Amino acid sequence: xxxxxxxxxxxxxxxxxxxxxxxxxxxxxxxxxxxxxxxxxxxxxxxxxxxxxxxxxxxxxxxxxxxxxxxxxxxxxxxxxxxxxxxxxxxxxxxxxxxx
Numbered sequence: 001x002x003x004x005x006x007x008x009x010x011x012x013x014x015x016x017x018x019x020x021x022x023x024x025x026x027x028x029x030x031x032x033x034x035x036x037x038x039x040x041x042x043x044x045x046x047x048x049x050x051x052x053x054x055x056x057x058x059x060x061x062x063x064x065x066x067x068x069x070x071x072x073x074x075x076x077x078x079x080x081x082x083x084x085x086x087x088x089x090x091x092x093x094x095x096x097x098x099x100x
Contacts, residue, residue: 009094013071017042020091024070026063035059040066048078048090071096 017024023043029036036059046053058070075096081089 007095008076010097011094012099013067013096014099016094016096024067026066036061036066036069038063038066040070042070042074042079042081044081045079046081046083047074048080053080053083068098071098 011019013024016022022045024040025043026038026040028038038061039057039059040063041055041057047056048054056070056073058066058068058073060066060069074093077093079091079093081091
């Protein structure tokens, strides 16, 4: 038997953002929050899933933790930018890895 394995492309979230000219937005919450002090996501991005668009963000107690959380949430998923605009684009996110 021959087996051919197709693995996901791998990238850090920083390299992925640079490659596609994406802007990460990180917001601080006004009050202490169950999900962390900060939340982060790519500007104008939604996650395309089963024909629907889902808003999602990474959350954490620091900006770096929120960005890392977002990387895990988008890993391997299709991101849809400017979903209702004429400049809509879809990008398949790679498997997001952390820098070593």
